Amino acid sequence: MDGPSGSGKGTVSRLVADHLGWRLLDSGALYRAVGYAAGMAGLDLSDAEAVTRCAETTKIQFRAAADGGDTRVIVNGHDATDELRTETAGAAASAIASVPSVRQALVALQLGFRKAPGLVADGRDMGTVIFPDAPFKVFLTASAAERAKRRYKQLKEKGLSVTLAGLQREIEARDSRDASRAVAPLKPAVDAVLVDSTGMGIGDVVAKVLAVVKL
Numbered sequence: 705m706d707g708p709s710g711s712g713k714g715t716v717s718r719l720v721a722d723h724l725g726w727r728l729l730d731s732g733a734l735y736r737a738v739g740y741a742a743g744m745a746g747l748d749l750s751d752a753e754a755v756t757r758c759a760e761t762t763k764i765q766f767r768a769a770a771d772g773g774d775t776r777v778i779v780n781g782h783d784a785t786d787e788l789r790t791e792t793a794g795a796a797a798s799a800i801a802s803v804p805s806v807r808q809a810l811v812a813l814q815l816g817f818r819k820a821p822g823l824v825a826d827g828r829d830m831g832t833v834i835f836p837d838a839p840f841k842v843f844l845t846a847s848a849a850e851r852a853k854r855r856y857k858q859l860k861e862k863g864l865s866v867t868l869a870g871l872q873r874e875i876e877a878r879d880s881r882d883a884s885r886a887v888a889p890l891k892p893a894v895d896a897v898l899v900d901s902t903g904m905g906i907g908d909v910v911a912k913v914l915a916v917v918k919l
């Protein structure tokens with residue numbers, strides 16, 4: 705499941721994976737974790753060699769939350785789940801994700817998630833680069849205005865201080881960087897089913913995605 709920020713990939717992927725009893729890979733969390741670790745180490749995010757070393761050495765673990773809430777993301781032993789959800793972490797992730805050797809450093813880890821009975825993987829290049837032979841591919845979109853509204857609500861609920869206009873600018877800047885980079889740009893795989901979730905409820909989107917999965 706690939707698509708731009710706020711299209712609902714994470715939410716829909718989790719529900720689809722739960723429904724099918726499949727595993728889940730939130731690939732964006734890996735890029736966020738590396739961006740976060742690089743920031744903690746005081747690295748210059750435009751220093752390709754330093755951030756590549758960081759991607760090669762950062763220890764990233766996913767841990768189910770005890771209360772059934774969001775999966776926790778542990779970065780070098782520290783639970784960084786909350787820090788990783790911020791738009792600053794998203795921007796840092798997008799910056800380091802444009803470095804080809806950083807992407808390369810995360811390939812094996814992602815491939816390791818592919819296990820029976822199945823995997824739902826969410827990101828930007830799941831259907832194009834990491835799992836090109838995936839039998840079912842969805843490219844999930846929504847208008848930039850709607851995606852900004854969703855993110856605004858989500859971050860406000862987490863108590864973060866954000867503005868709608870600021871978020872829309874940040875989301876559009878990130879999408880344009882993700883889509884224009886030379887390696888693994890954000891774009892639908894040729895065999896992906898396009899789902900535009902603008903104006904659709906989460907349940908309807910999940911049903912549409914499940915209809916793509918023909919077992």
Ligand SMILES: Nc1ncnc2c1ncn2[C@@H]1O[C@H](COP(=O)(O)OP(=O)(O)O)[C@@H](O)[C@H]1O
Pocket residue numbers: 707708709710711712713714715716854855857858901904905906909
């Ligand atoms: N179809 C939808 N309608 C309304 N809100 C949605 C929809 N899909 C997702 N959301 C909400 O939008 C926010 C961003 O969704 P998320 O799954 O994190 O997107 P992504 O992983 O694509 O960035 C979340 O708060 C989520 O609950």
Ligand SMILES: Nc1ccn([C@H]2C[C@H](O)[C@@H](COP(=O)(O)OP(=O)(O)O)O2)c(=O)n1
Pocket residue numbers: 707708709710711713714731732733735736794797798801802826827828829830878882
């Ligand atoms: N497979 C992926 C996943 C994410 N990235 C990069 C580009 C994205 O802007 C950042 C953050 O991704 P993430 O999916 O967590 O972001 P959103 O939840 O969609 O806002 O990481 C990537 O380059 N390739």
